[in-house]
Amino acid sequence: MQDKEVVESYQKLLLDHQQLIVDYKTFLELLPRYHDLFNKYDGLIQHYNKYVRLLGEELNEVVPFAYNHGWRSTRYEERKMFREIIEKINKEIEEEDLYYK
Numbered sequence: 001m002q003d004k005e006v007v008e009s010y011q012k013l014l015l016d017h018q019q020l021i022v023d024y025k026t027f028l029e030l031l032p033r034y035h036d037l038f039n040k041y042d043g044l045i046q047h048y049n050k051y052v053r054l055l056g057e058e059l060n061e062v063v064p065f066a067y068n069h070g071w072r073s074t075r076y077e078e079r080k081m082f083r084e085i086i087e088k089i090n091k092e093i094e095e096e097d098l099y100y101k
Contacts, residue, residue, distance in 0.1 A: 063071075073079075
């Protein structure tokens with residue numbers, strides 16, 4: 001390698017290193033925001049789960065009465081499919097995150 005090529009190679013390496021430092025600093029600046037956002041989403045998901053559970057309990061109270069008056073569900077298989085998907089995702093989250101409760 002000629003001296004000029006060595007210098008150019010070194011300058012490129014130095015620029016790459018400087019860009020990594022900038023990227024890392026940006027990452028460190030953004031990290032608290034993403035952490036806060038994650039906590040908000042986590043709280044939102046927990047409240048949705050509580051809300052869905054409450055709706056399920058309410059539905060369980062109404063279904064026997066409705067059934068006695070001729071109501072029949074036409075969406076059992078669809079609800080079952082969604083419950084299985086949700087349970088699978090929750091299980092994956094629990095396995096990956098030791099702090100998930």
